[in-house]
Amino acid sequence: DVKVTQSSRYLVKRTGEKVFLECVQDMDHENMFWYRQDPGLGLRLIYFSYDVKMKEKGDIPEGYSVSREKKERFSLILESASTNQTSMYLCASSPPRGTQYFGPGTRLLVL
Amino acid sequence: SQQGEEDPQALSIQEGENATMNCSYKTSINNLQWYRQNSGRGLVHLILIRSNEREKHSGRLRVTLDTSKKSSSLLITASRAADTASYFCATDETGNQFYFGTGTSLTVIP
Numbered sequence: 001d002v003k004v005t006q007s008s009r010y011l012v013k014r015t016g017e018k019v020f021l022e023c024v025q026d027m028d029h030e031n032m033f034w035y036r037q038d039p040g041l042g043l044r045l046i047y048f049s050y051d052v053k054m055k056e057k058g059d060i061p062e063g064y065s066v067s068r069e070k071k072e073r074f075s076l077i078l079e080s081a082s083t084n085q086t087s088m089y090l091c092a093s094s095p096p097r098g099t100q101y102f103g104p105g106t107r108l109l110v111l
Numbered sequence: 112s113q114q115g116e117e118d119p120q121a122l123s124i125q126e127g128e129n130a131t132m133n134c135s136y137k138t139s140i141n142n143l144q145w146y147r148q149n150s151g152r153g154l155v156h157l158i159l160i161r162s163n164e165r166e167k168h169s170g171r172l173r174v175t176l177d178t179s180k181k182s183s184s185l186l187i188t189a190s191r192a193a194d195t196a197s198y199f200c201a202t203d204e205t206g207n208q209f210y211f212g213t214g215t216s217l218t219v220i221p
Contacts, residue, residue, distance in 0.1 A: 004153075035211075042199065042213035043154075058208070090153055099144065100201075100209060102153035 004103040006091050012109045019078040021106050023091030031094045032074035036087040049074055081110045115200040115212035123218040130187040132215040134200030143176055144201045145185050190219045
């Protein structure tokens with residue numbers, strides 16, 4: 001079975017802190033994605049990566065950056081957390097043009 | 112960017128009844144997928160239907176796709192309490208990137 005793990009289930013940070021969210025997949029998938037999910041807004045794509053060191057902006061990249069140094073690992077970075085980044089963050093991986101497999105999510109609260 | 116739109120936003124049925132939820136989208140697609148999300152968890156893939164397919168089955172799930180109307184439906188037959196979840200459709204434009212709707216929240220009452 002495909003496994004996608006995220007570094008934390010719950011995280012509480014203060015405004016202005018730098019936040020790292022890590023995602024690891026074990027299926028050698030080329031593609032990896034970061035979404036945020038907010039009530040009434042569904043899932044919105046922040047960034048995705050189709051190869052090591054490659055990244056593409058999604059619909060809402062502002063305030064976020066990403067890093068993909070190894071194929072299995074995709075990190076989401078909040079350079080200076082703000083309260084409007086309080087959300088559920090979901091990571092996913094997939095083969096090219098294939099089904100996305102999601103991690104359990106990280107619920108981030110920024111105070 | 113396009114996005115699937117699910118309808119209804121919320122649905123409440125008795126155990127054993129069938130549940131139907133719909134998805135509409137805006138532009139041409141290669142694939143459409145349906146996912147389920149239990150409360151506070153990640154999404155789980157249910158079924159993928161390609162643009163040249165009209166209907167697909169998987170266990171108690173039946174998905175239809177009408178590309179002329181740019182719509183899809185997900186039917187869950189003989190629903191169970193464990194089917195209580197949110198259901199999302201996801202459509203692709205480029206093939207690597209999928210766009211999710213806001214979901215249908217299904218409650219199955221025992």
